[in-house]
Amino acid sequence: MGRVSGFCAVACLLFLVPGQAVVAAVESPELRLGGTVEPIEYEIGLWLDPRSETFTGSVEIAVTILAPTEVIWLNARDLEFDTAAIAVGEGVVGVEVIEGAEGYVGLKLEQPLLPGTARIRLDYSGRARKDEVGGLFRRQVAEDWYLFSQMEALDARRAFPGFDEPSYKVPFKISLTVPEGQTAFFNTPLESRTEGPDGSTTFHFQKSKPLPTYLLTFAVGPFDVVDAGTAGRNKTPLRIIVPRGKSEEAKYAAESTKDILELLEDYFGSPYPYEKLDQIAIPNFGGAMEHPGLVTYGQTLILRDPDEDTIPRQRRFANVCAHELAHMWFGDLVTMEWWEDLWLNESFATWLSNKILDQWQPDWDRDVSIVRRRNRALRSDTLTSARQIRQPILSNDDIDNAFDGITYGKGASVLAMFELWIGEEKFREGVRSYINTHAHGNATARGFLDALEVEAGKGVVSAFTTFLDQNGAPQIHAELTCPDEGKPSLLLSQRRFEPADSPATSTQTWKIPVCVAYGVGESRARQCQLMTERQMTMELDSPGCPDWVLPNEGMTGYYRVSLSVEMLDRLLEDGGSRLTVPEQVGVVSDMNAMILAGDLTEGDALRRVPQL
């Protein structure tokens, strides 16, 4: 890092007042940038050669100065700065680049800046690593080299200096200069290309819609492009971008994306929010990432020789594709304000992808997958150290830790439970209202819950937050009473589910939307009621004493059920034929939990499982 001198013309002197009180802290931030300077938009030029471990960049950020500022702090990691200056009006003021805490640099101004606008200009170089993922990284396939990027959560700062937090959502104008024979891709469509005298090509991309830094992505290499037609209300062009020679392997992805995107548009009642949809295969990479306009996938997930393709592989791709495309609305169009609300991205994409696949391919048994996901989340939520869905972020490690089974699985299960309680239609209206209100902006949990409350009007906020803001899961014990006269009733009592040998004895309670299924003879009925206290009596609107009662209809509710041996027998009579397959899967999991809690012996459980 070096010191860079500059000059200040008369015009900029108007903005600089020596001796003015300085508000911005000189100490480096460690977790969040603070709020005296905000970006308006970026222009970034990158010189990227996939064969080279280093790259160079030039960034210009238009910013708003909100309060007198002596040091502008930016996120930057493993970057070397060559020049740095700040333009104010027609003038330029020199700055010194100072080192901050890990992931931060400061631009120390010769004189404090007063509120107004300015442009930060930085030339720098960085590293595109070969064997790691994060920021810019490279892959070699035979003699070919490729360059990709993965910014989420905190690695955009390795690719360019900036405001690397999700709330700073602004447009980006990107140019990528690459060597001869290479093609470059970005989130937005190509606007123009220019050839350099050295054979290089500069790809100029259209200015993006407002995006947070973690959603930007770049790709450079000798790619082949598979045209997958258009889809949806705006006839969005679809392409699959593959390493050279792999076009045939994109067949299934090219055929299936259109249907998935159109089902998502129908759910949201709004068109796909970006100009194009490319999906790109990355060799030797795991997972996928929801970059708007340029979704990245591990190659084995999205590509397969059609002669060797398998149904499980196709289902895996469709599931991930539906998840990533659901993010185009949940996360991309509406972005969490801060990482503690990562569930607004991941819980929603996980929940909606199952729903979409169930509509698209009903014989794929996604309803069973949903209950399995609930079972897995409940298991990990047993730990006293389990995270909350919405866990406060106190350090950068907390951001990484937020990408876990609680955010994805528990969050999705809780959404499914509230959807069942509120009703599919009202829930969808709440989702649409939330998306429309915050489109191209940011949101918090409150924004979603308020939208839901308007549609449902059932005290959703206070109930939902008992699942969002505390860890663990409730277990509901149910007892059926059938008096000689009057309606049958269920006495329900809740406590935190804990293994019998657990040292902790929790006093937690939840506000639980309890949906009960029960049957008399051949008929099956359902009844829902919000359980707000430790105990609740639920009068069943049944003509007689039910033959069986399942206090978790569909087993989608995010709570364990504990039943007496007698109630289990009535439930599982006739081999559990009264239950759906997902319910059978859920009941077995809850019986296992009853054993752990000491509410059922292994012998009693084993004697009943063969009935299923």
Ligand SMILES: [Zn+2]
């Ligand atoms: Zn996701």
